[in-house]
Amino acid sequence: MMMEVSRYVTIGRYVPGDSVLHRLDPRTKLLTFGLLVSTLLVVKGYVPYLLLLGFAVVLLLLSRIPVRYVLAGLRPALWVLAILWVFQIIFSGSSYPDHPTLFRLGSWRATWGGVHAGALNVLRISVLYLLTSLLTLTAGLVELADAGEMLLSPLARLGVPLNEVALVFTIALRFVPTLAEELERLVKAQISRGARLDEGGFLGRARRLIPLVVPLFLSIFDRAEDLILAMEARCYRGGRGRSKAVAFAFQPLDALAAVVVLAVVAAAWLTGLMLPF
Amino acid sequence: MGLNVRRIVISGLLGAVAILLGATGLGFIPVPTPAAHATIMHVPAVIGGVLEGPVVGLLVGLIFGLFSFLRATNPIFADPLVAILPRLFIGVTSAYAYRGLRRLGMVPGLAVAATVGTLTNTVLVLAMAVLRGYLPAPVAWAVGFTHGVPEIIVAALITVAVGLGLARMTGWEAKDGAS
Amino acid sequence: MIFLDDVSYRYPGSDRLALKGISISFPPREMVGVVGPNGSGKSTLARLCNGLYLPTSGRVLVDGHDTVSRQGRWEARRRVGMVFQNPDNQMVATTVWRDVAFGPENLGWDRAEIRRRVDEALELVGIRDLASAPIHLLTPGQRHLVALAGVLAMKPSYLILDEATVSLDADTRASVLRMLGDIHQQRGLGVIIITHDMSELALADRAVVLDAGRLCFDGSPRELFRKPDLLRSAGLEPPPLHQLAAELRRLGVEVPEEPRTIEELVACLAR
Numbered sequence: 001m002m003m004e005v006s007r008y009v010t011i012g013r014y015v016p017g018d019s020v021l022h023r024l025d026p027r028t029k030l031l032t033f034g035l036l037v038s039t040l041l042v043v044k045g046y047v048p049y050l051l052l053l054g055f056a057v058v059l060l061l062l063s064r065i066p067v068r069y070v071l072a073g074l075r076p077a078l079w080v081l082a083i084l085w086v087f088q089i090i091f092s093g094s095s096y097p098d099h100p101t102l103f104r105l106g107s108w109r110a111t112w113g114g115v116h117a118g119a120l121n122v123l124r125i126s127v128l129y130l131l132t133s134l135l136t137l138t139a140g141l142v143e144l145a146d147a148g149e150m151l152l153s154p155l156a157r158l159g160v161p162l163n164e165v166a167l168v169f170t171i172a173l174r175f176v177p178t179l180a181e182e183l184e185r186l187v188k189a190q191i192s193r194g195a196r197l198d199e200g201g202f203l204g205r206a207r208r209l210i211p212l213v214v215p216l217f218l219s220i221f222d223r224a225e226d227l228i229l230a231m232e233a234r235c236y237r238g239g240r241g242r243s244k245a246v247a248f249a250f251q252p253l254d255a256l257a258a259v260v261v262l263a264v265v266a267a268a269w270l271t272g273l274m275l276p277f
Numbered sequence: 278m279g280l281n282v283r284r285i286v287i288s289g290l291l292g293a294v295a296i297l298l299g300a301t302g303l304g305f306i307p308v309p310t311p312a313a314h315a316t317i318m319h320v321p322a323v324i325g326g327v328l329e330g331p332v333v334g335l336l337v338g339l340i341f342g343l344f345s346f347l348r349a350t351n352p353i354f355a356d357p358l359v360a361i362l363p364r365l366f367i368g369v370t371s372a373y374a375y376r377g378l379r380r381l382g383m384v385p386g387l388a389v390a391a392t393v394g395t396l397t398n399t400v401l402v403l404a405m406a407v408l409r410g411y412l413p414a415p416v417a418w419a420v421g422f423t424h425g426v427p428e429i430i431v432a433a434l435i436t437v438a439v440g441l442g443l444a445r446m447t448g449w450e451a452k453d454g455a456s
Numbered sequence: 457m458i459f460l461d462d463v464s465y466r467y468p469g470s471d472r473l474a475l476k477g478i479s480i481s482f483p484p485r486e487m488v489g490v491v492g493p494n495g496s497g498k499s500t501l502a503r504l505c506n507g508l509y510l511p512t513s514g515r516v517l518v519d520g521h522d523t524v525s526r527q528g529r530w531e532a533r534r535r536v537g538m539v540f541q542n543p544d545n546q547m548v549a550t551t552v553w554r555d556v557a558f559g560p561e562n563l564g565w566d567r568a569e570i571r572r573r574v575d576e577a578l579e580l581v582g583i584r585d586l587a588s589a590p591i592h593l594l595t596p597g598q599r600h601l602v603a604l605a606g607v608l609a610m611k612p613s614y615l616i617l618d619e620a621t622v623s624l625d626a627d628t629r630a631s632v633l634r635m636l637g638d639i640h641q642q643r644g645l646g647v648i649i650i651t652h653d654m655s656e657l658a659l660a661d662r663a664v665v666l667d668a669g670r671l672c673f674d675g676s677p678r679e680l681f682r683k684p685d686l687l688r689s690a691g692l693e694p695p696p697l698h699q700l701a702a703e704l705r706r707l708g709v710e711v712p713e714e715p716r717t718i719e720e721l722v723a724c725l726a727r
C-alpha cells in the first residue's frame with residue numbers, strides 16, 4: 001500500500017506553466033480565489049452557480065492544464081455527491097413542509113425542494129472543486145503562504161503573528177517528505193517482522209497502526225529539539241525585524257484579472273439576489 | 278499570542294504529520310459508511326493541544342483543515358466552512374480538557390482529551406455539514422456514531438501512547454506539562 | 457575573538473557539570489580542531505560560544521560581547537555561525553534558495569542584499585545550480601552543502617562545525633574539508649571543527665582536546681600526535697596516517713614524523 005511513500009507523497013500539485021493563470025501574481029490568485037469561494041458560500045441559485053461554473057471552465061481552459069486530469073479527480077466525488085443527493089431528496093420532507101410529496105419511504109417524505117437543494121449542492125461543490133484544483137495546480141503552496149501573509153499584513157499590525165504562522169506552514173511543507181522517509185523506515189521494519197499492513201478489518205488495522213504512528217509522533221520531538229537550536233543559531237528570534245527574501249509584483253494582467261473576477265462575482269450576486277431560481 | 282520558536286517548530290512538525298497521514302492514506306481506517314473511512318488525521322491537533330497548549334492545537338488544526346480543503350477526499354470538504362472551520366477547535370478543546378483533567382492522572386487526562394478532541398471534530402464537522410445542507414440530520418447521526426466511536430478509540434490509544442512515551446523520553450509531564 | 461573565561465555549565469535538571477572551569481580563546485582567522493570522546497562536552501562548548509547556552513558560571517565574550525545579555529547574545533549569534541550534524545533537522549524551507557535565505561531574513565537585510573549574499577554563498581559551496589531545487593530531492597552530501605551555505609550567507613566571522621561531516625562518505629567529506637580550508641584562507645574565517653576523526657584534526661592550526669568536561673590539551677596537532685598516551689586516555693587514536701608513518705619508521709623507513717597528507721608519505725616512499 002505505501003512502500004516508498006516518500007518518493008510520491010506530493011502535497012502541492014503545482015504544475016509549472018506559463019499560462020495566463022500561472023503568470024498572475026500569487027496574491028491575485030489567492031484574493032480572486034477567496035472572492036469566488038465566498039460568493040459560492042453565500043449566494044444560492046441555478047443562474048449564479050451556472051455562471052460561476054462556466055467561468056471556472058473558462059479558467060480551466062485558460063490554464064492549459066489537461067481537462068481530463070482535473071475531471072479525473074472529480075469523478076469519485078460525483079459518486080458520493082449522487083448518494084448525498086438521494087439522501088437529501090428522501091429526507092427533505094421536514095425542511096419543506098408545504099412542498100407537495102414526490103414519494104414516501106416509510107415515514108420519510110421526498111419533495112421537489114430536496115431535489116433542488118441537492119442539485120444546487122452538486123453544482124456548488126463541483127465549482128468549488130474546480131476552483132481549488134485551479135489554485136493548487138497553478139500556484140505553489142509556499143508561494144500561496146507568502147501571498148497570504150502579505151495580503152493579511154494589516155492584521156500583523158494588530159498583533160496577529162502572521163510571519164510566524166507562515167513559517168509554521170513552511171516548516172510543515174518542508175517536513176512532509178522527511179517524515180515520509182521516516183515512516184517508510186517504520187513500515188519496512190514492521191513488514192520485516194511479518195506484519196501485513198493493509199489487511200484486516202477495523203480492529204486489526206487500528207492495532208497495526210499504533211506501532212507506526214506512535215514512533216512517528218515521538219520522533220518529531222527529537223527533531224524539534226534539533227530544529228529549534230538550528231533556527232536560533234541562524235539568528236531566528238521571532239517575526240519582528242525579519243525581512244522577506246521574496247517579493248511579488250503586480251502586473252497589468254493582475255488588474256485585468258481583478259476586474260474580470262469582480263464583474264463575474266457581481267453578476268453572480270445580482271442574479272442570485274434578484275432571480276428566484 | 279505566545280508563538281515562540283518551540284511552538285512554531287512543534288506546530289509545523291505536527292502539521293506535517295497530519296498532512297502525511299492524509300496523503301498516504303495511513304490516517305484512514307475503513308468503516309462502512311458513505312464516507313467509507315474513519316480518520317486519525319485530527320490526532321496531531323489533539324497532541325499539539327495537549328502537549329503545547331491551545332495555540333499549537335489551533336495551528337495544527339488549521340493545517341489539517343487547509344489540507345483537507347485543498348485535497349478534499351470527500352466532496353463536502355470542498356466547502357471550507359465544513360473542512361476548515363471545525364478543525365480549528367480540535368486542539369483547543371483538547372488542550373483545555375487536558376488542563377482541566379490532568380489532576381486525575383496523565384493516562385485518564387490524555388484519554389479524555391483525545392475523546393473531547395475527536396468529538397469536537399466529528400460533531401462540528403457533521404453539524405456544519407447539516408447546517409450547510411449537505412447532510413440530512415438523520416444521516417449525520419448515523420455517520421457520527423459509526424465514525425465517532427472507532428475514531429475515539431484509536432485517537433485515545435495513540436494519544437495515551439505518545440504521552441507515555443514522551444514522559445519516559447523527556448520527563449515531559451513532570452517538567453512543564455501543557456502550560 | 458571568542459573568549460571563555462572559567463566557564464562551567466550544568467544542564468538544567470542534571471546534577472553534574474558538563475563543562476568544568478574551561479578557559480580558552482579562539483582568535484579570529486584560526487582553524488581549530490576540537491576532539492574528545494562522546495559526552496566530553498564538545499557540543500556544549502560550541503553552544504556556549506554563540507549564546508545558545510549561557511554559562512552556569514564564568515563568562516563568554518564574542519568580540520567583546522558578553523552572551524549573558526540579550527544584545528550580547530544577538531551579536532554573538534551573528535558572528536558565530538554553526539552547522540550541526542544532521543542537515544535535515546536544520547533546514548526550514550522547501551527549496552535550497554529559500555532555505556539559505558532564512559538566516560539573512562532573520563538579520564533583517566533588504567532584498568537586494570539577501571539576493572547577493574545567498575547567491576554568493578551558493579557559489580562559494582558550489583551549488584548555485586541547485587538554487588531552486590526542492591530540499592527533499594538532494595543527496596545527503598548536497599544537503600550538507602546547503603546547511604553550510606545557509607550559515608555562510610550570514611557572513612559570520614567564525615564558523616563552528618559540530619561533527620557536521622561525520623555522516624558524509626569519505627570523498628564528500630574530503631571535498632567539504634578542502635572547501636572549508638579555502639574559505640578559511642580566502643575570507644579569513646575563523647573555523648572551529650568539532651570531530652572525533654583525527655585526520656580532520658591534521659588540517660587544523662591548533663588542536664584542543666576535551667575529556668569529561670575538562671580541557672586536557674591545547675596546542676598544535678603535531679604536538680598532540682606525539683602524545684599517544686594522552687590521546688588514548690581520552691579514548692582517541694592517532695590518525696591512521698600517523699600510525700602508518702610511525703610503523704614505517706619503526707621498520708627503519710625514512711618518512712617524516714607528521715605527514716600531512718597521504719601523498720606526502722607516498723612521495724617519500726617513492727624517493
Ligand SMILES: Nc1ncnc2c1ncn2[C@@H]1O[C@H](COP(=O)(O)OP(=O)(O)O)[C@@H](O)[C@H]1O
Pocket residue numbers: 467468470474492493494495496497498499500501
Ligand atoms: N540536554 C541534556 N541534558 C542533560 N545532560 C546533557 C544534555 N546534553 C548533553 N548532556 C550531557 O553533557 C555532557 C556533554 O555532552 P555533549 O556536549 O553533547 O558531548 P559531546 O558533544 O562531546 O559528545 C554529556 O555527559 C551529556 O550526557
Ligand SMILES: [Mg+2]
Pocket residue numbers: 498499500618619
Ligand atoms: Mg556532540
